Amino acid sequence: PCIEALDRAAWRRAWRSAGDRAPEARKDRAGETGYRAAVAEHLLRHRGLAAGAASVVLATAGTSTAVGELAAALLRPGDTVAIEDPGYLRAVGAFQAAGTTVLPVPVDAHGLCVDRIPAGVRAVYCTPAHQFPMGARMPAGRRVELVEFARSTGTLVIEDDYDGELRYDTAPLPLLAAMAPDVVVHLGTTSKIIAPTLGVGWLVARPDITEAVLAHRARIGSSPSPAGQLVLAEFARNGDLARHLRRLRRMVPPRRALLVGELADRGLPVLGDDAGSHVVVELPDVAAEAAAVDAARSRGVLLDGLARHHLATPHRFGVALGYTALTSTELARAVPIAADCLAAQVTR
Template sequence: MAQPDLPLLIDRASATPLAVQVADGLRAAATAGRLRGGDRLPSSRALATQLGVSRTVVTAAYDQLHAEGWLSGRHGSGTYLTASPAAAPRDPAAVSAEQPRTDLLDLVPGTPCVAAIDRAAWRRAWRASGDRIPLAHKHRAGEPEYCEAVAEHLLRHRGLGGEAVVLATNGTGSAVGELAAALLRPGDAVAVEEPGYLRAVGALRAAGIRVLPVPLDTDGLCVDLIPPHVRAVYCTPAHQFPLGARMPATRRVALVDFARRTGALVIEDDYDGELRYDTAPLPLLATLAPDVVIHLGTTSKILSTTLGVGWLVANPEIANAVVAHRERVGTHPAPAGQRVLVELARHGDLARHLRRLRREMPPRRALLVNELRAHDLHVSGDDAGSHVTVPLPTAAHENRAITTAHSHGVLLDGLARHHSGPPREFGIPLGYATLSPTDLATAARIAARCIAEA
């Protein structure tokens, strides 16, 4: 098929002949990739009409490009571009940063167990969401049905109810960035866990916020070490990322007391709080103190990153400030993933999926932990979530374990890179959600041996 509207501009005031301008424009289009090898060009008559020039001008341009080898004519078929330059070579490091290594067994934490998704229910939800009428107006707060579904989900599975407002988000990092822009000012200080979730740290820093790292112990964030002048505290109390600690009730009460005493807000990231197995969940911080706690959640850990949606639960004043910020900058959460989650919840598939996950994950965890302990390795991390951590004494031990495992086909993560300041904790966090049980068994054996040797 001929290209109907070629991206050519003609400057009649230029001293350059029109035929040369046409030839130059076609070369530029081919070089930039707007035309590709094998594309059929318009006839000389059609292109002359499009550009408002004589057919003689276009014929002269085509003749020149024929002579240069850019064009070829096929009898009875038309004129074709013979070839276009190859795309500029990409930096291999940039490619590897964008694309996960598919040739390695991946034990990096933070990915969901997509194998547990009922594919029939998944397809049904997408079809049903696609049958709905396309939107004509934006919902800055999120689709009303989505917000209702999330509120019901949080009430049933996390015990969060009350008068708080549910907003849709595009994920945790996006939500943290919105909160910083809507509630804080550049230069304000926010306390974060160290080590912790660096994408949240990145979102805060991108908004001009000063990030103050606060150490952890076996109970999570050390509340008594939080500087008193911070405007907010970001934490993952249900299952600290990446160390895996669970913040006990006394520490949660202390954090709420700190927030009320100093006027700070608490941003509670409940990224995989639904994934508890043999232990009962502790009350959410948002349940204890809805006046000072902002609750964040995501579908990326319990379902799939395909949906790209999460939620923010806060008191009406904070929720209104976030919606007002979205109105100012013209952003809104993407509705497609919201609609799919609504359909999953409507038919009970979301609840069934969570029950399936809670059956699927404990054997995976046991397989990994048993292999690590068989090599006399200490394993930390509460019986929840989808990762455990093996502490190591130094950065050299950590790097050696990662490098050796990589040479044996296993991708590992390290604690050092999860610090926003100088690294102080070292070790290997290991995720067990992504791989099949067979691949997980293989990867666990290799990882345990490599860590033990390191």
């Protein structure tokens, strides 16, 4: 996340307001009422998703935790789940911890390849707004194809919208959950737009699914912590969340432009939409990827290789370059080093 974009006065104000309430004897397993209302308003305003009679908002402790809860509440050990490859391996871990079998599905320039989903899967996990890590946006036609697949096969689609608020070129496409609340569970998080240390996210799904998740929480005695929820609710209540998102959308594009410009100067194209907080530079093979990562590390810059993001045998190589977490000064120092190390492997 771009911590530099946070208005520290607004941040302190939210924490003070959140702390100015009496202790309570127990937590609400669904989440704090004010938090759920703030999330519902945020989703309607920024993502075009209306939570109402057809869908319910639950608080979560974050995306990975929510995936684990869905797996435990809805799936049985041995059930199969399809996930993008390369993709988000923490989601893979959450599914596997619940005893499910995770099957890889290739991605292309338009995201998850729907026609490659294995037969018989109970659920499909995907990141359609900004595929992680390759950065593609799933176009409208493929979204319709995925929804039709889910409805015709009885498959549940889990939509991870981890950074959907961060688009800088065009308006976002409709969420899968807005298109098909009958077959889609929507997951969101504050990790990319504010900070992962809040430890809060949300789940939006039809009532029978949210009831199953709540029943699972009751069985094992778990519920998301109220602290981060209260802070987010206060951050949103007086408009600071909306102002923060506007500031974020102003501050992040120049960072991306700096990175893309340095790469372009060295003849390196990038993959991924003008969105989110990272771009991808592909390299010819695993040896080139490892060499670039090692060279950058020796000069004090950490690069994230694509090979580690595969569930199956790695077949896409290169690095995912984040441009938000560093300060502006750190980014200006790190980007030329990263670009030089990548260029050296392309031209060797």
